[in-house]
Amino acid sequence: MKTYGFTTSILHSDRQKPIEHGSLHKPIHNSVTFAYEDARELATVFQGKQAGYRYGRQGNPTVSALEDKVTRMEAGHASICFATGMAAIGALCQALLRQGDHVVSSSFLFGNTNSLWQTVSGLGIDVSFVDATDVNQVAAALTPATRMVFVETIANPRTQIADLERIGQLCQERGILYVVDNTMTSPYLFQPKSVGASLIVNALTKSIGGHGNALGGSLTDTGLYDWSQFPGIIDTYKRNSPAQWGMTQVRAKALRDFGASLSAEAAHHLAIGSETLALRMERTCANALAVAQMLQADERVAAVHYPGLSSHPQHERATSLFRAYGSLFSFELKEGIDCFDYLNRLKLGISASNLGDNRTLVIPVAHTIFYEMGAQRRASMGIAESLIRVSIGIEDTVDLVEDFRRALDC
Ligand SMILES: *Cc1c(COP(=O)(O)O)cnc(C)c1O
Numbered sequence: 001m002k003t004y005g006f007t008t009s010i011l012h013s014d015r016q017k018p019i020e021h022g023s024l025h026k027p028i029h030n031s032v033t034f035a036y037e038d039a040r041e042l043a044t045v046f047q048g049k050q051a052g053y054r055y056g057r058q059g060n061p062t063v064s065a066l067e068d069k070v071t072r073m074e075a076g077h078a079s080i081c082f083a084t085g086m087a088a089i090g091a092l093c094q095a096l097l098r099q100g101d102h103v104v105s106s107s108f109l110f111g112n113t114n115s116l117w118q119t120v121s122g123l124g125i126d127v128s129f130v131d132a133t134d135v136n137q138v139a140a141a142l143t144p145a146t147r148m149v150f151v152e153t154i155a156n157p158r159t160q161i162a163d164l165e166r167i168g169q170l171c172q173e174r175g176i177l178y179v180v181d182n183t184m185t186s187p188y189l190f191q192p193k194s195v196g197a198s199l200i201v202n203a204l205t206k207s208i209g210g211h212g213n214a215l216g217g218s219l220t221d222t223g224l225y226d227w228s229q230f231p232g233i234i235d236t237y238k239r240n241s242p243a244q245w246g247m248t249q250v251r252a253k254a255l256r257d258f259g260a261s262l263s264a265e266a267a268h269h270l271a272i273g274s275e276t277l278a279l280r281m282e283r284t285c286a287n288a289l290a291v292a293q294m295l296q297a298d299e300r301v302a303a304v305h306y307p308g309l310s311s312h313p314q315h316e317r318a319t320s321l322f323r324a325y326g327s328l329f330s331f332e333l334k335e336g337i338d339c340f341d342y343l344n345r346l347k348l349g350i351s352a353s354n355l356g357d358n359r360t361l362v363i364p365v366a367h368t369i370f371y372e373m374g375a376q377r378r379a380s381m382g383i384a385e386s387l388i389r390v391s392i393g394i395e396d397t398v399d400l401v402e403d404f405r406r407a408l409d410c
Contacts, residue, residue: 006188007278009072014065026065026271028264032056048239048248058256062264066271070208070218073187073274074200077223078247080255081216081262085183085203086112088217091254092148092179092199096232096246099124102145106132106162108155108381110181111369133314135166142170147232148177153192154184154318156355157330157365157389158382159305161314164321168196175229183207183356188281189323198225199246204270206356207327210280214269216262221247280358280394285324287360287400288392292329294401300408302332303384328355330365330389337410339364339386345407348395355391360400365389 014026034053036042045052053059063081070079082088107129117127130137132151149171151162171178180192181201192200204216227245237249292306307318308325343351349362365387
């Protein structure tokens with residue numbers, strides 16, 4: 001069978017299956033429940049012996065169409081969508097971890113994921129935070145109880161890049177689940193399957209949706225992990241081949257029991273957004289590089305953190321792994337320039353907390369998204385009090401460069 005390119009494959013994925021009335025977009029199925037002519041058929045669907053929909057919390061045709069697109073983007077085996085990116089990460093804990101289990105997580109993390117690990121620590125799951133840019137730190141933290149290693153591709157907001165390839169080898173040797181949050185790169189820039197990831201997280205809210213008009217998240221099973229060696233699979237879900245055990249348990253234990261299901265309406269918005277992911281990423285990555293280079297060359301800027309700059313500690317790693325360097329960077333102003341005043345002088349950069357939007361969004365990190373964790377943990381994560389995070393949009397390059405430069409003039 002011919003394999004198509006990234007965008008072709010997403011655009012035409014709905015037509016690989018029968019699509020209602022020849023509709024070019026998968027219709028929005030708002031039905032809560034799904035009926036069967038034969039009550040016996042309903043029972044076989046309930047028993048997992050036949051594929052089908054039963055109740056909207058566990059699955060919906062519009063959501064399935066998006067899951068199919070995500071699986072294609074990640075060259076994966078299967079995907080499950082959730083109401084938000086955090087719900088997808090939370091599902092890992094709900095479905096796959098139990099009291100006494102140990103997780104090794106990168107200490108350079110999206111703030112809410114950091115908060116989630118603190119929460120589950122209170123529920124008897126032990127979490128160690130390590131500098132995942134160095135595989136030795138990850139290896140040193142493993143214990144016989146370690147069930148999962150969790151990293152981000154490019155960490156938000158300081159853009160550290162985990163030692164993705166070597167951590168993949170380590171996890172494979174030890175039979176440990178390797179979970180990679182691919183939100184910052186998106187499957188267009190990087191497929192974590194290429195470094196041996198077992199499960200991939202995507203916050204669909206960000207680049208994949210791209211328009212800031214719907215929340216969503218996903219987990220993708222790459223098919224590389226052998227679930228028969230995972231101690232946490234409940235006997236009930238050990239039916240069919242072991243390749244399906246993990247996702248069967250996630251769908252039942254996380255989606256059914258905890259219920260953070262993606263709505264058909266949101267799935268529709270995210271699916272439309274995903275069609276232009278590649279086009280938008282090309283533009284935002286080029287814009288981010290141009291603005292980061294301008295800022296780095298200006299003496300009023302103390303530091304710029306962007307993997308596309310040769311000064312970045314993991315610049316070569318990024319070059320070898322990623323198609324481009326991402327839409328997000330952060331920077332610190334020299335003393336004497338107030339970060340709030342700077343942000344207020346921007347005309348195009350909008351002070352708001354989302355990222356991966358078509359519009360350029362900026363935020364003073366220590367005072368907002370990383371406020372709750374306190375100064376000490378911020379310092380340990382390398383978050384300066386004046387740090388500004390920038391999520392570059394698809395605006396015209398010259399306009400953005402000019403806006404960020406002009407705002408340096410006090
Ligand atoms: C935003 C984000 C999430 C969470 O996604 P939501 O849809 O906002 O819950 C998770 N990981 C990363 C890296 C993110 O940027």
